[in-house]
Amino acid sequence: MVERPPDAHSRRLLAGARPTGRVDLGYYADVLLQGIKHQEECECFFLIADVQALTTHHERPAGIRAAVRDTLLDCVAAGLDPGCWHFVVQSQLPELAELTVYLQLLVTTGELTQNPTIREEARSLGRGDFDTGLNRVGFGFLGYPVFQTADVLLFSPFPFRDTGNLQVPVGADQLPHIELAREVAARFNSIYSPIFVEPQAQTSEVGRLPRLDGSARIGGSRTNTVYFGELRSEYARKIETMHTDPKRTALEQPGNPHECPCYAYHRVFSSESVLASTFQSCTSAELACDVCKRSLVDLVGSFLGSIEQRRAEYESQPHFVQDALSAGTRRARMLAQRIMAGVREAMNLTYPELAEREE
Numbered sequence: 001m002v003e004r005p006p007d008a009h010s011r012r013l014l015a016g017a018r019p020t021g022r023v024d025l026g027y028y029a030d031v032l033l034q035g036i037k038h039q040e041e042c043e044c045f046f047l048i049a050d051v052q053a054l055t056t057h058h059e060r061p062a063g064i065r066a067a068v069r070d071t072l073l074d075c076v077a078a079g080l081d082p083g084c085w086h087f088v089v090q091s092q093l094p095e096l097a098e099l100t101v102y103l104q105l106l107v108t109t110g111e112l113t114q115n116p117t118i119r120e121e122a123r124s125l126g127r128g129d130f131d132t133g134l135n136r137v138g139f140g141f142l143g144y145p146v147f148q149t150a151d152v153l154l155f156s157p158f159p160f161r162d163t164g165n166l167q168v169p170v171g172a173d174q175l176p177h178i179e180l181a182r183e184v185a186a187r188f189n190s191i192y193s194p195i196f197v198e199p200q201a202q203t204s205e206v207g208r209l210p211r212l213d214g215s216a217r218i219g220g221s222r223t224n225t226v227y228f229g230e231l232r233s234e235y236a237r238k239i240e241t242m243h244t245d246p247k248r249t250a251l252e253q254p255g256n257p258h259e260c261p262c263y264a265y266h267r268v269f270s271s272e273s274v275l276a277s278t279f280q281s282c283t284s285a286e287l288a289c290d291v292c293k294r295s296l297v298d299l300v301g302s303f304l305g306s307i308e309q310r311r312a313e314y315e316s317q318p319h320f321v322q323d324a325l326s327a328g329t330r331r332a333r334m335l336a337q338r339i340m341a342g343v344r345e346a347m348n349l350t351y352p353e354l355a356e357r358e359e
């Protein structure tokens with residue numbers, strides 16, 4: 001295990017993902033880069049949210065198990081150090097279901113129907129619109145931000161200390177959920193007793209990667225992002241057809257990289273010197289957009305190639321997946337049992353006199 005500063009046990013990092021397939025470049029930029037940057041400062045947990053994946057795929061559970069494995073392998077291939085991270089399978093923590101039930105008491109249905117991410121997801125899944133009342137939004141789907149609040153708060157450093165800290169790297173679409181978790185923590189602490197820290201969302205420093213097809217849809221879709229493991233022919237087509245600075249309509253005009261989706265990708269995948277020269281040659285109208293896109297295709301290609309190579313190395317270690325998931329889940333379960341004892345006590349739900357007497 002990695003040596004960490006002495007207070008690392010009260011500083012935690014929690015990342016999470018729904019296992020729905022291979023990781024995509026947007027998730028890499030939003031979450032994994034933050035995780036890699038801070039992994040040596042804190043105790044780190046990565047929640048593979050297989051139960052939450054069922055909120056949108058409950059009738060298709062078959063692919064989720066393979067995606068749990070893919071998520072783990074993609075994350076370590078991208079640079080999450082398995083010596084720093086505990087990988088946790090959500091369904092194997094029954095404490096989460098219990099905590100969700102308690103925390104539901106502290107959230108109003110209005111807060112859920114007003115949650116912008118839930119509204120947008122319901123719309124894009126074709127499940128209707130809250131304003132008309134004609135929605136077909138499942139109860140579990142509507143409530144998943146509370147379940148996610150439990151995911152987050154379960155990892156609060158416990159016992160509570162003012163210096164305790166829980167950072168959650170997320171994309172912008174997840175901010176309403178982290179805000180809910182903060183509010184629920186504050187409500188719980190003021191009604192019962194201080195148990196939970198207020199988690200802090202950590203958003204990307206490199207900026208969000210724009211959708212490749214120009215759409216505004218939340219989350220990945222086959223056309224708006226590039227997935228790890230994609231063939232060159234697939235990602236090259238998406239990158240070559242992406243928009244660039246909309247105001248630059250001729251090669252002679254200087255481009256504005258700050259308004260250019262292609263440059264946003266360069267910021268993530270180029271070295272600093274290449275980035276500086278791209279900026280310079282774009283703003284001086286020397287670099288044509290299609291040339292710039294082709295160099296991005298190469299950059300993404302070499303990035304994806306290195307991911308596949310590292311992934312294959314992990315895959316070739318016998319039992320790597322099983323060992324990582326079982327050790328991480330075991331550690332999480334131990335901490336979950338500890339904090340849940342505190343939660344039940346705070347809520348007056350302990351009955352020691354009913355425990356079987358051993359004599």
Ligand code: TRP
Pocket residue numbers: 014015016017018047049052148151152168170174
């Ligand atoms: N909702 C997140 C997503 O769709 C996944 C997730 C589940 C998560 N539980 C979490 C993220 C806890 C951060 C913390 O990507």
